[in-house]
Amino acid sequence: MTDRPLPAGATIGILGGGQLGRMLSVAAARLGYRTHIYEPAANPPAGHVADRVTTAPYEDLDALAAFAEAVDVVTYEFENIPASALDALEAHRPIHPNRRALTISQDRLIEKAFLRDLGLQTAPFAAVDDAEDLAEALAEIGCPAILKTRRLGYDGKGQARLNGPEDADTALAAMAGAPSILEGFVNFSREVSVIAARSATGEVAAFDPGENIHEGGILRTTTVPAQLTNAERTDAVLLAGKVLNALHYVGVMGVELFVTDAGLVVNEIAPRVHNSGHWTQNGCAVDQFEQHIRAVAGWPLGDGSRHADVVMENLIGDDIDRIPDLAREANTAIHLYGKAEARPGRKMGHVNRIVTKG
Amino acid sequence: MTDRPLPAGATIGILGGGQLGRMLSVAAARLGYRTHIYEPAANPPAGHVADRVTTAPYEDLDALAAFAEAVDVVTYEFENIPASALDALEAHRPIHPNRRALTISQDRLIEKAFLRDLGLQTAPFAAVDDAEDLAEALAEIGCPAILKTRRLGYDGKGQARLNGPEDADTALAAMAGAPSILEGFVNFSREVSVIAARSATGEVAAFDPGENIHEGGILRTTTVPAQLTNAERTDAVLLAGKVLNALHYVGVMGVELFVTDAGLVVNEIAPRVHNSGHWTQNGCAVDQFEQHIRAVAGWPLGDGSRHADVVMENLIGDDIDRIPDLAREANTAIHLYGKAEARPGRKMGHVNRIVTKG
The missing domain is CATH 3.30.470.20 (ATP-grasp fold, B domain)
Incomplete structure (x- = not known):
């Protein structure tokens, strides 16, 4: 993988059949590769321009193994792939970008900590698992702030804004018990x-x-x-x-x-x-x-x-x-x-x- | 067809699965359409980025009919489609560009005559079916000239150059009895x-x-x-x-x-x-x-x-x-x-x- 390119005609497996997978598939074809899309939903947009499509959930470890065996390398169009699915795939084929990138970006708290440890600036943040955490975090970060679930969430979903401490209960309830992160606002231009x-x-x-x-x-x-x-x-x-x-x-x-x-x-x-x-x-x-x-x-x-x-x-x-x-x-x-x-x-x-x- | 666009998600049928069909297929996807490729050869390049592929010869009228029924409109990536195949397709779906464009471009003699009748300049040309025609044509057009089969021929195939009347027999033999056209050379920059x-x-x-x-x-x-x-x-x-x-x-x-x-x-x-x-x-x-x-x-x-x-x-x-x-x-x-x-x-x-x- 690292010393010579994938041969012409090889197949790139893509997890996720949305628009990003679709445009990846076209790009792969332009370089002479085939693609095989893995997507739980029927009739994925990427399937219209792919060589093959597997329609199966991420819990179907047999389907994942068969998919991995049918391709030369695995990549993905979205980051929320279950760890068990990654295990099943990695047993057969390399996945790029690698597992660590996925682990970090799947969890807002781990991501922020990773960035801070690299010396990069992030919004102020604190882990929130319960009301006590939230009260402490609010005291430290102040308002307005935004409470987000650590995992999943996309295009503004799974988030609650706090304009003051009085919004704490409602915001926490919106997390439905999921481990969360409080983020301060950044004053940006x-x-x-x-x-x-x-x-x-x-x-x-x-x-x-x-x-x-x-x-x-x-x-x-x-x-x-x-x-x-x-x-x-x-x-x-x-x-x-x-x-x-x-x-x-x-x-x-x-x-x-x-x-x-x-x-x-x-x-x-x-x-x-x-x-x-x-x-x-x-x-x-x-x-x-x-x-x-x-x-x-x-x-x-x-x-x-x-x-x-x-x-x-x-x-x-x-x-x-x-x-x-x-x-x-x-x-x-x-x-x-x-x-x-x-x-x-x-x-x-x-x-x-x-x-x-x- | 003429008054409103094909609806999103409709299928465009493409005759020919080479690189032109492949790039047409990608363009169709970009506009929200699916494509269905019809190609006699197995594993056509266009198939890697198409929604469906039919592998069948142009003589298989049943396959052509089924293909036409499965698409909303038919187009093509090459001009040498047999007339019988076009008949079978046109009974079910419109074909663009139209039949006349195909008829003209499938035959060099008809094409040249069409262009001349439009008032456009072409190389001097004459129909050649036998040695007598060729002798007459050479007398009229002079040498160097090039003898080509009227039909088929691509990237320089089915052609013979005549530097003088002494090349007539060899050139005519190269046409293997196919109706031909003698074309004079054009002095172009x-x-x-x-x-x-x-x-x-x-x-x-x-x-x-x-x-x-x-x-x-x-x-x-x-x-x-x-x-x-x-x-x-x-x-x-x-x-x-x-x-x-x-x-x-x-x-x-x-x-x-x-x-x-x-x-x-x-x-x-x-x-x-x-x-x-x-x-x-x-x-x-x-x-x-x-x-x-x-x-x-x-x-x-x-x-x-x-x-x-x-x-x-x-x-x-x-x-x-x-x-x-x-x-x-x-x-x-x-x-x-x-x-x-x-x-x-x-x-x-x-x-x-x-x-x-x-």
Whole structure:
């Protein structure tokens, strides 16, 4: 794996059949590989562009073993894969990015502690298992603060905001007994993210940071270039490299950052391709999906060169009805995910608007 | 078909499972469609990124009917589809581009006559069915000239060059009795091609002409922008539009042109996406594959905007061994076709080098 690339025609197994798996699958094909998708839900978007699909739950250890035997290497499009499933897979094939990256990113408390131990800035945080912990944490961190379950949670789910100590009981109840973490708010001017990659041979490459706008806890737009000073831009790339190297990581990682007067604060890391990196599809010769496949397949990485300014906009729920208008826009690339039904908050696709210099 | 787009999730049937079908399939997915590939050969490259594959010969009318019933519209990646297969398909589903475009492009003589009747310049030509025809044609056209079978032939196959009347017998023998056409040589300074499209509502859009270099009868590179005067650029687009409109064409067409002192001469037309349009994948928000799917699915066309200069290079046969070096080039996008075996003359992939303005 580390000394020579996966041979042409080999099969890359992808856990998760959503839009990220779909775009990974297309990138793998572009490099001459086949893909095999493992996904519990029927008719996954990634299945439309994959060579094979296994439909089975993550609890089906036989299906996992058969899947692993049918592929040459395993990667994933999401981080919440049960440990037992990882055990079953790892008995047969290597998984990239590695187990430690998954363990860290599956638990907000472990993730924050890992980042702090690396010398990086995070929001103030404290573990909360019960009312007593929460009272102590509030005393230390202050309000406003946000209580989150340590595990799972996505796009603003499993979170409760506390404007004062009087919100403690309601917030704790919303956690439904799950081990949690209280996080203080960070006073930031903007949120950016760095999509960075590390190869099997330890090479690191980063794309230009993008500037993110969220609405209702869901990413709305990413704009490159982000409004950053040169120093911030350098810091962003260096800290991403620090995280990747510390984990002996192989693959693409999304690193979300807050820009503050006191420097960059790490919001969270995602051990996978990331929504805020979709702009690379139309701004770079090697996009984040191919970069991930390159890393996983033992190729040299693309250097992250960007040849165009891009604004990525997510198409969420009813936004899909705007397609006829979007289709008439010049320099606008449409990427739909092939999902059958538009539901509120559901990511249906995105557009990349290429900003040409006039 | 003509008044509203194919609904999201519909299936586009593609005849032919080579690299063009493969890239069409990816483009269809990007617009939210599924694809079903029909291909006689096992394990077609397009199958790795398609929802379904039918492996059956074009003589299997039952398989063709079942395929047509399983899709919403039929298109194709190559023009040499037997008429009987088209009959079987058309009984069930519409085919775009239409039958007339296929009939014309399947026969070099009919194609040349069609172009001449439109008022466009072609190489001098004459029908050749026997030695007497050939002697007459040579007297009229002179040498050097090239004798070609009217039907089939690809990348320089089925052709014989005549440097003088003494080559007549050998050339005619090489046609093996097939109806043929003698074509005179055109004295041209360069070869360019225009990739143009026409929508179901009659809208026409063209990409910037690309300049082509061939080696051994096979396309080696396409460079955009081509070295053309403004007048030539306009003529190229206008004549492509003339061809598309005359055929009530729906889809993408490749038009190969010779640039001469007497203006543009049409070499040939291909009723499909074209190798010389691969640069659009990294130079345009809407590439030729998506443009074709847009037309076939009843979408508005992309306007053909180009945001980067690109040099496309085909990877033929052993060129595939250059991948490790190519993978390290900045601003170079690799597109491999997933073919198992590299053979001399076989197109294994291509790279698009994005030329950034320094």
